Amino acid sequence: MIQTLEQISTIAEMRVHIKEARRQGKTIGMVPTMGYLHEGHLSLARAAKENCDVVVMSIFVNPLQFGPNEDFERYPRDIERDRELARSAGVDFLFTPEVSEMYPKPMLTNVSVSHVTELLCGKSRPGHFDGVATVVTKLFQIVQPDYAFFGQKDAQQVAVVSQMVADLSMPVQIVPCPIVREADGLAMSSRNVYLTPEEREEALVLSRSLKQAEAWLYEGVALRDIQERMIAMISEMPLAAIEYVEVLRYPDLVPVEQPTPGESIIVALAVRFGKTRLIDNLITSI
Amino acid sequence: MIQTLEQISTIAEMRVHIKEARRQGKTIGMVPTMGYLHEGHLSLARAAKENCDVVVMSIFVNPLQFGPNEDFERYPRDIERDRELARSAGVDFLFTPEVSEMYPKPMLTNVSVSHVTELLCGKSRPGHFDGVATVVTKLFQIVQPDYAFFGQKDAQQVAVVSQMVADLSMPVQIVPCPIVREADGLAMSSRNVYLTPEEREEALVLSRSLKQAEAWLYEGVALRDIQERMIAMISEMPLAAIEYVEVLRYPDLVPVEQPTPGESIIVALAVRFGKTRLIDNLITSI
Numbered sequence: 001m002i003q004t005l006e007q008i009s010t011i012a013e014m015r016v017h018i019k020e021a022r023r024q025g026k027t028i029g030m031v032p033t034m035g036y037l038h039e040g041h042l043s044l045a046r047a048a049k050e051n052c053d054v055v056v057m058s059i060f061v062n063p064l065q066f067g068p069n070e071d072f073e074r075y076p077r078d079i080e081r082d083r084e085l086a087r088s089a090g091v092d093f094l095f096t097p098e099v100s101e102m103y104p105k106p107m108l109t110n111v112s113v114s115h116v117t118e119l120l121c122g123k124s125r126p127g128h129f130d131g132v133a134t135v136v137t138k139l140f141q142i143v144q145p146d147y148a149f150f151g152q153k154d155a156q157q158v159a160v161v162s163q164m165v166a167d168l169s170m171p172v173q174i175v176p177c178p179i180v181r182e183a184d185g186l187a188m189s190s191r192n193v194y195l196t197p198e199e200r201e202e203a204l205v206l207s208r209s210l211k212q213a214e215a216w217l218y219e220g221v222a223l224r225d226i227q228e229r230m231i232a233m234i235s236e237m238p239l240a241a242i243e244y245v246e247v248l249r250y251p252d253l254v255p256v257e258q259p260t261p262g263e264s265i266i267v268a269l270a271v272r273f274g275k276t277r278l279i280d281n282l283i284t285s286i
Numbered sequence: 287m288i289q290t291l292e293q294i295s296t297i298a299e300m301r302v303h304i305k306e307a308r309r310q311g312k313t314i315g316m317v318p319t320m321g322y323l324h325e326g327h328l329s330l331a332r333a334a335k336e337n338c339d340v341v342v343m344s345i346f347v348n349p350l351q352f353g354p355n356e357d358f359e360r361y362p363r364d365i366e367r368d369r370e371l372a373r374s375a376g377v378d379f380l381f382t383p384e385v386s387e388m389y390p391k392p393m394l395t396n397v398s399v400s401h402v403t404e405l406l407c408g409k410s411r412p413g414h415f416d417g418v419a420t421v422v423t424k425l426f427q428i429v430q431p432d433y434a435f436f437g438q439k440d441a442q443q444v445a446v447v448s449q450m451v452a453d454l455s456m457p458v459q460i461v462p463c464p465i466v467r468e469a470d471g472l473a474m475s476s477r478n479v480y481l482t483p484e485e486r487e488e489a490l491v492l493s494r495s496l497k498q499a500e501a502w503l504y505e506g507v508a509l510r511d512i513q514e515r516m517i518a519m520i521s522e523m524p525l526a527a528i529e530y531v532e533v534l535r536y537p538d539l540v541p542v543e544q545p546t547p548g549e550s551i552i553v554a555l556a557v558r559f560g561k562t563r564l565i566d567n568l569i570t571s572i
């Protein structure tokens with residue numbers, strides 16, 4: 001059977017399809033993205049296809065979650081290519097609203113989540129997670145998914161959205177999916193396209209340092225020492241500018257002295273190579 | 287036919303009934319309240335019954351919307367009486383969660399609406415409308431109503447919730463319903479029960495001053511003068527302590543010099559009589 005995909009750009013039209021799917025008793029899986037799809041996104045779509053009757057992927061580069069000096073304007077976009085990739089991954093509806101459709105008037109409503117947004121990207125990108133929580137709430141109201149699939153590369157985003165869904169009793173189950181990596185270990189990201197060959201080469205230190213951190217964790221190295229060793233390791237790269245390297249408890253994202261068995265620990269980092277900001281992380285337990 | 291009413295105290299049980307109603311293609315009308323029902327609430331329930339297949343009334347005294355020195359603890363409660371009144375007004379499901387059911391853990395998520403919350407009760411009750419927006423969002427996620435009925439006595443609440451619903455594309459239509467008054471003009475409120483006979487008598491000045499304001503408005507009296515005359519009128523009552531008297535454009539709640547024809551104007555006031563804070567308002571256009 002040929003997989004058909006319908007591209008939808010208005011909220012009203014999206015609602016019609018959702019209503020019909022609901023009427024037929026179908027389960028709806030949602031994959032919210034900012035487009036410029038890579039294998040990470042597609043793995044989410046495939047997971048949705050496996051678990052739900054109808055798969056809705058949204059592509060929306062959300063201005064609310066970009067800071068004034070960030071890359072909203074130059075964020076990579078290629079809707080033709082995305083459409084074909086989404087179709088091949090089993091997406092039924094591709095929701096691609098313009099900014100003017102999502103925010104026809106100034107947004108006066110803000111959804112914010114405290115505590116889990118204090119460190120990591122929440123610290124270095126003030127307002128970012130308000131923008132994420134607000135747009136995800138809005139997308140959930142439009143698409144009304146039973147399941148929503150998020151990549152663990154944005155681990156803090158998963159923590160924030162999960163907290164929000166629990167706090168507000170949203171009728172959706174958040175499904176975190178594993179990070180997808182290039183063959184050489186670089187975590188897939190739409191922003192990888194920005195990297196020069198030299199930066200791309202040096203950026204491999206990120207996944208290497210995480211692998212190393214995991215080994216140190218199992219060896220019982222103190223969390224603070226793991227952080228320091230990683231910073232030293234990444235700093236050896238001439239083009240790397242570290243924004244943060246943190247070892248925290250997951251998913252509440254608070255510092256702990258040492259992990260207790262069974263507790264999840266996240267090793268998370270954000271590092272700039274030239275103009276390009278990359279994030280990566282590892283979640284594990286001892 | 288005897289009207290049956292089912293009282294439900296858990297989110298999980300509420301969801302089961304909502305899912306079943308949805309499966310049967312029924313429309314859901316919701317009436318969010320804090321209980322201690324009066325004719326105002328019941329008029330909302332009847333409006334819901336007229337327009338929807340299933341009527342859900344929630345009774346939840348929401349701690350998030352009370353300030354530290356407000357009347358959360360002593361807010362009047364009488365669930366037995368409420369149940370009978372709700373039944374008589376056509377309510378199918380009475381959702382009465384405990385605080386521990388709604389907020390089992392510290393709430394880290396906050397929904398806030400700017401601009402329309404700056405004046406009136408938003409000014410005198412900081413954080414109040416964050417609490418309202420947050421709990422209404424949560425109740426909407428649980429009950430998933432097609433229509434939600436709110437009394438215009440809480441006119442700013444209607445403005446805040448309407449703004450939030452529009453901003454976040456919530457799939458619900460807000461239905462504002464007229465203020466219901468006692469025979470002598472006092473706007474119905476659960477808090478009226480606090481009033482001593484003397485306070486109750488003096489409180490009639492509120493609806494009288496609003497009626498007077500309406501006449502002045504039609505006569506073309508300047509908005510600022512209307513405000514001043516009302517303040518003078520209410521101040522004649524020895525037990526009255528004015529919190530605010532404002533004449534603003536509705537529903538964006540901004541000050542204007544003079545109304546333009548067709549523009550809605552709200553005359554709104556909050557006045558304390560002893561320990562009891564009463565609000566009332568009038569929305570009209572010239």
